[in-house]
Structure formats: C-alpha cells, structure tokens
Amino acid sequence: MEKEIRNNINQIINEFAGFDDWMDKYNLLIEMGKSVPVIEPQYKTKSNLISGCQSRVWLQAKYDGGKVYFAADSDAVITKGIVSLLIRVFNGMTPDEILNADLDFIDEIGLKDHLSPTRSNGLTSMIKQMKLYAMAFKVKEKAGEKE
Amino acid sequence: MEKEIRNNINQIINEFAGFDDWMDKYNLLIEMGKSVPVIEPQYKTKSNLISGCQSRVWLQAKYDGGKVYFAADSDAVITKGIVSLLIRVFNGMTPDEILNADLDFIDEIGLKDHLSPTRSNGLTSMIKQMKLYAMAFKVKEKAGEKE
C-alpha cells in the first residue's frame, strides 16, 4: 500500500489505541464524524446516496490536480464517524492509490465487530463507492490524455 | 370392536407369536399371501389399483347377503402377505363392522416397523380402500331401502 495511506491509517489506529473503553472509542468516532468535510445540501441527491446502509449516507467526490477529495454526510452520527475515517484515509490520494488500498485496517482500530463489512453499516458499500469514484476519475483522465 | 373381527385378529397374532425369528415371521407372511382370494385377471384394472404403494396392489370387493368379500393381488409377495392379513380380518364382515374396526393390531403381530402406516407399503391406502368399499356398499343398501 502507498506510504501516505498507511500513515493515515496508523495515525487513526494510534488515536483509537489511546482509549481502552468502548465508550471513549465511540465518543472519538462520533467526534471525528463532526469534522468530516460536509457535503453541500444541493449534493444530497439520490445519486449520491449510498445504498445498503440502515442510515442514509451521502458521498460526493471531486478531482483536483490528480487527487481525489471527498465530502459526506449521514443522518446517523456513528455512520458519519465511519465515513469520516474513510475520508481521512483517502482524501488527497490519487485514484490509483485509492484503488490499490487494502482496507483491513478497520479490524485494527478495535471497533471490529461494528465496522465489519456487513450490510447494516454499509461499510462495504462506502468503500465500493469511493473506489468507483476513483475509477471514474482515472478513466476520465485517460480519455483526456488520448484526446 | 366387533367380536368376530377381534377373533380373527387374535388368531393372526397367535400364529405369528409362534415364531421368534423375523425370517420365520416373514416366511409365514409370504405363505399367507399365497392363500389370498385371488382377484381375477379382468379385475386387475386401473380403478382397482391402490395408489401409494411401491408395489402394485389390486383390491376388489363384492357384497353378498349383507357381508363384504374381498379379493386381491400384488406383484410383491410381502405386500400380498400384508393384504392377505387384512382380508382375513375383514372377509365376511358387515360394512359397519369394517367401518368401525380399529387397526392397531398391526402393531401387535411383531412386524411393526414394516407394517406401519407409511406410504411405501401402502397399508394405509389398503385399509382406506377397504373402508371405502364398505362405505359404498352401505350407502347403496340404504338407497335401496328407501326406494
């Protein structure tokens, strides 16, 4: 995995490692959610909605100078925390870096059972959607090069 | 239960009780099958065929002087033995006696597992068919009385 992504992940793991108690971990996750780059209301559209979660999650991406930037929101604060973790890991990365990333780190932060890839929390869907954005930008760029 | 039927049943139970060995019991059953009042070939029709057995069993009944008489055949000798038991119990009884008969005696002759009412040996179907014949004769007679 790219070093920068690994660094982001390690940083998150460290932050969580500071807490033993699940309540503190969740409080941190919820706090993190508050700092997520918030998607603007006009982008809370059906097409930006991620399906497969119990709560609604909107995810938007833009491409700038070869790098991808995400914004998101959710009506559930824990879900918002989860998506904020992913955004912290991926923001400012290149499409290729995102596409190649391995996401087992979720296991390492000690919220494993909750953040496991089942349908209810939509983690899988979020990651899939982020990778789809990355793929789309990559394809677009290549098409641009050819022109 | 009518006394005569009970007598018939007891007699059969006694005959089987004479043997401890399953092989002897089966040999007896097979022998009994050989003495079943045999249905004449022209009555081996589809409508006299009992469904639900693995082997084919034909059963026919006639009504004479208020009493029911059965004839049967089967292409399996054990099935033929089973139907012969039933005929021995019921032959010459009145429709009412047949209709009221309780057939738990099958349990008592020591061939229980084989003669239990599951679909493969068709025991249930045979008894049902015999009772149907009895019912038909009874209804017919009543209709006759009314005329």
Next chain:
Amino acid sequence: MPFDINKIRKHFPILEEKINNNSLIYFDNAATSQKPLQVIERIIDYYKKENCNIHRGVHTLSQKATRAFEETRVKVKEFINAESSHEVVFTKGTTESINLVANSLGEKLLQEGDEVLVSAMEHHSNLVPWQMVCKKKKAHMKVIPFNDKGEIILEVFKPLLNSRTKILALSHISNALGTINPVKEMIAMAHEKDIPVLIDGAQAAAHIEIDVQALDCDFYCFSGHKMYAPMGSGVLFGKQEFLEMMEPYQGGGEMVDTVTFEETTYNELPFKFEAGTPNVESILGMGAAIDFVREYDLHEIRKHEEELLKYGTEALSRIEGLKIYGTAKEKSGIISFLLDGIHPYDAGTILDQLGIEVRTGHHCAQPVMDRYLIPGTVRVSFAIYNTMKEIDKLVGGLDTVKKMLG
C-alpha cells in the same frame, strides 16, 4: 408445568452468552427466537440416530423418520386446531407459504382489473408476493389504512371489500407495531362477500393461541424459527377446498403421483405442495418446539408477555423524548420507539455494546415507516424467556444512549 422463568431460561443455552463483555439480553425475538435445549437435542438425535430421506423408503430408518414427520403434521394440526392434517403443508417459512398462495391461488382467481386487499402494516413478505402476482395478472393492490395508534380502520376497510376483491391478505400481528389485528371480525366481513382470506401469523405463533377453525381463515402461515423451532421450517394451513383447486407451486420429487413425458399427475394433499426432499430435521425440531410451548400452556406464556409489554411500555414512556410507535389497544409483546433526535442505528449500536440486542430499521415494513414519516424505529420484542430485569437494563441502556448521542 408451572411457569417458572428461571427454569425456563435454563432451557436456552444462548442466554448464558456474553456480548461485548455483558450478559446477552435478547430482545430481537420478532426477528427470530432462540432455541430451547429440547429442540437442539431433537436435531442432534435426528442426525446421530435417525437421519434419512423419507416417504418412499422401505427401510427402517426411512419408515421411522416418515412416521415422526407425519406425527409432527398431526401435532401442528392440533396446535392450530385445523380440521385435518392434510390441510397442513410444510414449507420453509412464512415467506414461502405466502408466495405459494399468491402464486397458485392468484393464478386461479385473479383476472385483469381484480383487486388484492392488504393492510398498510404488512411485512414485505405479505406485500411483495401480491405485488408480483398483481403485476403479472394486471390486477390492483388496495390498501387498508391504519390510524396513528396503529389500528386498522374498520370503517374504511368495509367499503374496500367489493366485487373485484379476490383475496384479502392480512397479518395477525404486526411485526413493526405489535398490533393484534381484529382478524376474526375482518375474516367474517370478507366472507360475507365470499372473499378468501390469508392470515400471516408469523408473529402470532407461540405468542397467542391460533385456532384456524374459530378464525375461519382460508389460509394461515407461520415460520418455525420465530416459535423456538429450527430455521427452515414453516407451515401453510389451507382449507381443503382451496388447496384442492390450486395447482402445485413447485414441481419435483414427492409431489407427483405418476410421471411420463406426456403427462404428470399430482400426489394427494398435502404432498402435492411439498416438492423436493422435505427438511425432516427442521420439521421434527418444530414438533419439539410445539411440545415445549405446550408444556407451559399458551395462556401462561401470553400472560407473561403481556406483563412484559405493560412493564416495558410504562418504563419506556417515562423516558423523556421517547416516542412509542404502535399504541393499539390490542397489542403483542413488541415495542417500537424512537428517541428524539437520535437515529435508530446509533441507538442500536450503543445498546449492543451493552449486550442488549434490539432490532433497528424498517423491520421489512417500509410502508409503516413511510406512514409515520420516520426512517425506522428501535424495536424490542419479547419471548417466553425475557424478564422485567432485562427491561430495567434496557432503560439504563437508553440512558447511556442519550448521554452519548443526545
């Protein structure tokens, strides 16, 4: 047997489990119930001593298993007071039972322009199969509304019954709201217009008494896994006259009588509707579950669950900002609620950390959520083994939820 909750709990080994270092409090019974040892042991015995394929086998294993299987059918017949055991069809669950009827009866009865009537509180399993057959047949689906308390509005229901109505499909108990519907009355009203009625009893079995003859319903469906039985067992009760006129739903295996390439004749009831190798394990397990329930008497169980409902409703109502959805007069042991400003997913996640397993979301009844304009609810649902003390812990847990998220 006297109703001793501590003894009852001992029959359920899973209740000893720890969840996130807390004792498991299982409040997700409407989704699926836990299994008593009697049921688990029946399965073990079956696979260790009796397992085989039934019906046509002549060998001892097969004869014994066939007998046990058919005895269970009689047990189910008694459990729901059906007239005859050949009106009891074994399926894999409520959803399959309803699909069978929607398909086979719908095929027979529905013409273009006809109507199928359902209530607005149906589980998707009693909605989507009818939508599918309506689409195929160009028939329409009509919906009986319910009021704010979650009660069907009988004055609106009555005029919905008309000459185009071909089927009424209705839940006995709503899984999202807990409402016990006045099915007996509604069946009688439908029958006045000769409309056959299917009752979805998924939430009723093992909670309230089921008497299909007293109800006079034409079909009744339920799942084993929600009544202490193994997964994969289900029942479709159908009145003989209807089952006889219906074509089989699935083909293959024991459901035929004779087969040639030109023509196939079907087996008699109920086998006509039981294609493929039946799930003997699961059906024998259902027999054990019925025995278990009968040991305590359904009235006792109902009384216990009513007490839990009453205690739980009062306790939850005292929590500030908590709103209960479903406050019908006749209710089963199900409480759906929301905490002001807190998403049900967040609440469920925190409760889970405390070992309290509740269900959150739309409970496969999206139209109910749409009716109240909410994304979903937190649902607690009771079973024979739940206690007041567990409800106290839930109240404490909701306090934590509010502190963390409020």
Next chain:
Amino acid sequence: MPFDINKIRKHFPILEEKINNNSLIYFDNAATSQKPLQVIERIIDYYKKENCNIHRGVHTLSQKATRAFEETRVKVKEFINAESSHEVVFTKGTTESINLVANSLGEKLLQEGDEVLVSAMEHHSNLVPWQMVCKKKKAHMKVIPFNDKGEIILEVFKPLLNSRTKILALSHISNALGTINPVKEMIAMAHEKDIPVLIDGAQAAAHIEIDVQALDCDFYCFSGHKMYAPMGSGVLFGKQEFLEMMEPYQGGGEMVDTVTFEETTYNELPFKFEAGTPNVESILGMGAAIDFVREYDLHEIRKHEEELLKYGTEALSRIEGLKIYGTAKEKSGIISFLLDGIHPYDAGTILDQLGIEVRTGHHCAQPVMDRYLIPGTVRVSFAIYNTMKEIDKLVGGLDTVKKMLG
C-alpha cells in the same frame, strides 16, 4: 489428511446404530447422506451461541452470523469455482433451485412453440418444473434418449438442438443409473446454438469435482443434504448475466431494496433471489460439510467411491439372476439392479431386516423405469464412509433374499 476409512467412519455417529439388531449398513446415499460430527457440532454451536436473523441487524449476534453466512457463500464459490460469490444463490435444495430457474428464466425466454430439452434420465425435479412452465407457455418438452447401457446418445442429441430450443436441462449424474453424463461436451454443443444450459448436480456434489467455469454451464444446482450438509440447504449457481435478466422468483423480506405500495425495487444479486429469512443454520452446516470434504481432497474420495463401484459391480454381477441397470462407461458410485422374479420392494424389505438400507422403487425417475419396462430397481449408492466389507454383507444379504423369495 490421509484417507483412512476407519477414521472417517468415526466422524459419522449414525454408523454405530443398530437396525433390527444388525449394524447399520447405509447404502442410501443418493437419497441423502449421513452427517459428520463436524456438521452436527456446527449446528449445535450455532444454536447455543450464535443464533439470530441476519443481514439487517446491527447487533453483534447478527453481524457475526451475517459474516459467517457470507463467508460460506465464498466457500461455496470456491467449491464450485464460480467467478464471483454473487453468482451463488442459497436455496433450500436442488428442487427449489430448478423451480426458480424454470420459473424465472422460463418466463423470460419461452414463447409458444418453443422447446425445452431434457434427457430421458432426469429426476422428476428436473422434469416436472419444466413440464409446468411448458404447459403455461404452450412450449414443448423434447427428450434426449439414452441407450441400453444408460448412456445419452449424442448423435440423437445434436439434431435435437434447434432454433426453437430455448433451454437444455440435464443431470450431471443420473440418480437412477449412476451415469456421469458428458455435460461439458453437451454444454459446448448447446452453446454453439446459444442455448443456455442448466445442470442438475444433485448427485455430483461431494462425489466428483465441480468446476462451473470449466463446464461453462449457465446454471448449476445441488442440495446440501446429499453432500454431508444439513437438510434445507441448497445452491443455485447462475451466471451473472442470466441472474440479472431474471425476475425474482419469490417476494418478501431481504430480496427488496425499497418497497412502496406503488413500486418495489429489488436488491442486488444474489439477495434478489433469497426471499424470507435464510436458513442460516443449514448454510453454516454446509460450510462445515465443505470443510470436511476438503480435508480429504475430492480426488481421494472419488478414488474410494470408484473402488467401491468396481468391487460392488463385480460382486453383484456374479450373483445369478441379477441384472444391473445402468452400465455406462462413465459411472458414479450408484448401482441399480433387479433379481430375477423378485420385486424390488420385497428385496428391500428383507435387506432391511439385515440392517442393510437400500432404496427401492422408481427413484423419482419413472421415465427411466418405463424405458426398461421395469417397476423399479434396488439401488445401492456409496459415500465416503462405505466399505468393501459392507458390500460383502450386501452380497450375503441378497443370498438370503433369493432363498426366501426366489
């Protein structure tokens, strides 16, 4: 693990049972297999520690069970070498899998006058569903004949494939004759004319290797209960392109995405085809069964069963008046036979007294019996735990049969 038959037998507790005072010899494996301890224990563990309803639950039990369930899907994908695990649909068995395809694909593809092609050796479960959909669609069923040895006649097969042929449905292995059909070749021939092919693999799973990509079949179906897994588990493999174009078979529960009264949108693959609460117990048990089979390597198992077939065929052939039905060059561990003048029911009944459990009758393949003009056969079918010694006892038993009935 090395293939040690004594060790293997120890995994199957039922083999210790007595039948009519004799040790059980279980030769009815084509009907259903026995279950190893690994599978039984998986079920016990599930109900004692993990039981709950999966997918939408946020609580720990549900998350864990969901994960285990979806991991089993991946295991099945690997077991049959599918390209993707969303091509693996869980059903309750082969019969349901075939009915699903007959219904959903038949609905899509069949027009009046079209043809569905099956072989003359199909199990009723791969015959009746097609008959039913043909009748509905006014399509015709065409039949591929087999020769006296029980081999499909490829020269007749080829011209049966024509522009009206919309589906070919074929068993991998015949349950009545043991023939291993040349499915790969036949699939290629059908594909030349763009005809999709469904393979009924009920008798293949856990006996020979299944590689759906190498076969290039469009659908592949099998049942858990015939491959050491619990009853109530089944698989439908379907190529994504076909599964995507097909409408759902059953409605309700998790197969939907959003539901309103006006419109319902369906969930993605494979969930679109999995209506109702899935049988988690049974699917996890299937996972344990696959682990069990993998421990010994399918080639080893196949070798063992081939040896039994060879030994058994030779031993039975030496019995005077015994005729084997099904003598194809490529055969699986199934021997169907008749003793001159002795009804299979009689033979089976006597063998049972000796503890030898065989199947008798038409084996749900009546057209096969019609082909040979026989009422049925006695069938012995082998599994991983059978031995040569058991075959010797069968030979002795047949001697008794002849003495008593001959």
